[in-house]
Amino acid sequence: METKGFKPEIRPFNGSLADAEGLLSVERTTFHESPYSAREVQRMLTEGPQRAWLAVAASEVIGFVVAFPTFGWQNRRWEIDLLAVRPDWTGQGLATRLIRAAAAAGAGVAHWARAVTAVHNQASLRAFQRAGFRPSAEPCHLLLRRLPGPNPLSRPTPGVTVQRTFPAMRLQGTGGDAPKGPSAFLLLAEHHGRPAGYAELIPVQTILYRGIWIEAVDASSPLVRTALLRETVELATAAGLDEIGMMVPRSDHALQETLLTAGFRSLGGFYWLWATLPLPEPPA
Numbered sequence: 001m002e003t004k005g006f007k008p009e010i011r012p013f014n015g016s017l018a019d020a021e022g023l024l025s026v027e028r029t030t031f032h033e034s035p036y037s038a039r040e041v042q043r044m045l046t047e048g049p050q051r052a053w054l055a056v057a058a059s060e061v062i063g064f065v066v067a068f069p070t071f072g073w074q075n076r077r078w079e080i081d082l083l084a085v086r087p088d089w090t091g092q093g094l095a096t097r098l099i100r101a102a103a104a105a106g107a108g109v110a111h112w113a114r115a116v117t118a119v120h121n122q123a124s125l126r127a128f129q130r131a132g133f134r135p136s137a138e139p140c141h142l143l144l145r146r147l148p149g150p151n152p153l154s155r156p157t158p159g160v161t162v163q164r165t166f167p168a169m170r171l172q173g174t175g176g177d178a179p180k181g182p183s184a185f186l187l188l189a190e191h192h193g194r195p196a197g198y199a200e201l202i203p204v205q206t207i208l209y210r211g212i213w214i215e216a217v218d219a220s221s222p223l224v225r226t227a228l229l230r231e232t233v234e235l236a237t238a239a240g241l242d243e244i245g246m247m248v249p250r251s252d253h254a255l256q257e258t259l260l261t262a263g264f265r266s267l268g269g270f271y272w273l274w275a276t277l278p279l280p281e282p283p284a
């Protein structure tokens with residue numbers, strides 16, 4: 001349909017199959033990665049923690065943003081996970097408006113919103129900054145491990161044991177319509193019976209994949225770090241997940257090495273973008 005000449009509106013995903021199909025049609029012209037059908041996306045966006053907003057012109061979906069809360073051990077966050085505008089509609093401020101709509105809803109859930117953008121994605125960086133987000137000072141390497149596959153870290157690590165804790169349910173929001181989101185859980189390592197490190201993991205379902213985000217890894221030695229990452233790969237594989245990802249500071253060469261040995265590959269440099277919620281009012 002010819003949508004030019006119509007002023008696009010930004011509105012929440014309405015739960016319909018038509019909206020899910022429209023969202024997926026934009027996804028196919030941008031990321032082109034989602035393995036899910038429109039029905040599956042419809043279910044995810046209505047029954048799970050993910051929420052979406054659409055840019056619509058003449059009843060046609062021309063852009064979308066998807067966000068969801070995560071509950072970490074230190075804070076809860078509103079994750080602006082995916083943002084896309086159909087190529088023939090870019091450069092008109094739609095991404096900025098979509099980010100603002102998602103962030104406004106997030107203000108009822110968390111004090112912080114964050115997103116991840118490739119260092120070379122100037123349009124995305126500009127849109128987030130225009131909406132009120134600030135990039136981290138140092139870019140990270142985004143390291144990704146697709147599953148299933150061999151676990152090259154399967155060698156036993158003598159003297160190291162790793163235990164899994166309960167999820168951080170205590171940080172979940174208590175009330176109202178706030179979507180309940182995935183909670184972090186910890187892997188705690190001991191070396192010869194002494195605390196020796198941890199990994200903070202968040203299981204996530206997005207409209208592109210089901211996986212684990214590694215929020216943080218801290219270990220007293222390379223042996224302990226290897227044990228924590230081996231356990232992460234094992235439990236994600238056993239759960240039938242699609243991938244594991246981590247944003248690793250560029251300066252943390254030791255962690256990058258261990259992840260690369262574990263079969264992760266680098267997708268290049270990415271910035272964290274952060275904002276406190278609610279965002280400041282846009283200039284009139």
Ligand SMILES: CC(C)(COP(=O)(O)OP(=O)(O)OC[C@H]1O[C@@H](n2cnc3c(N)ncnc32)[C@H](O)[C@@H]1OP(=O)(O)O)[C@@H](O)C(=O)NCCC(=O)NCCS
Pocket residue numbers: 030031081082083084085086089090091092093094095096097116117121122123124126127130
């Ligand atoms: C990134 C994307 C969402 C931006 O959508 P958009 O509607 O064009 O964004 P906006 O118009 O709100 O803002 C884009 C800003 O970047 C600028 N911009 C656009 N293309 C640019 C480029 N190639 N280089 C530098 N700046 C650029 C625009 O001028 C605008 O800046 P301004 O506000 O100072 O004028 C869109 O290009 C897209 O869908 N890309 C593919 C998917 C993607 O990369 N998503 C983001 C990662 S999750």
